[in-house]
Amino acid sequence: MPYIKYYDVKNIPGVTCETGIQLNENNLCSYSCKKTLCKCNNLGYNTKHGFFCNKHIKYTFKEDEEIEKIDNKDLLNCKKLPIYQLKKLLKQNNLKQTGNKEDLIIRILINKIDYTI
Numbered sequence: 001m002p003y004i005k006y007y008d009v010k011n012i013p014g015v016t017c018e019t020g021i022q023l024n025e026n027n028l029c030s031y032s033c034k035k036t037l038c039k040c041n042n043l044g045y046n047t048k049h050g051f052f053c054n055k056h057i058k059y060t061f062k063e064d065e066e067i068e069k070i071d072n073k074d075l076l077n078c079k080k081l082p083i084y085q086l087k088k089l090l091k092q093n094n095l096k097q098t099g100n101k102e103d104l105i106i107r108i109l110i111n112k113i114d115y116t117i
Contacts, residue, residue: 027043028040029043058103063110074109078109083104086104089108090108
């Protein structure tokens with residue numbers, strides 16, 4: 001059974017799989033590159049955002065649950081910050097600094113970083 005990154009299970013290649021998860025050829029990764037318009041076409045699994053393979057998964061299952069718990073007030077306050085400050089906060093906490101502004105904000109809120117100045 002394949003390793004599925006979405007469920008944050010310890011990876012034992014060729015063995016690890018979340019119970020009840022099945023990959024079949026009808027579930028292809030729905031990622032498509034905006035620049036070249038190419039589709040991924042690797043086997044994917046169902047997430048809250050569609051079918052994605054391990055390479056193109058954006059958030060894990062636990063992170064998706066944290067996103068649902070995010071307070072709208074925190075989201076709006078964070079949106080007021082400029083991108084360079086968001087990236088600075090992420091860098092200080094050794095987190096990935098790439099993505100659009102929404103991705104940066106979500107990463108800050110998921111990791112419960114104090115964004116107030």
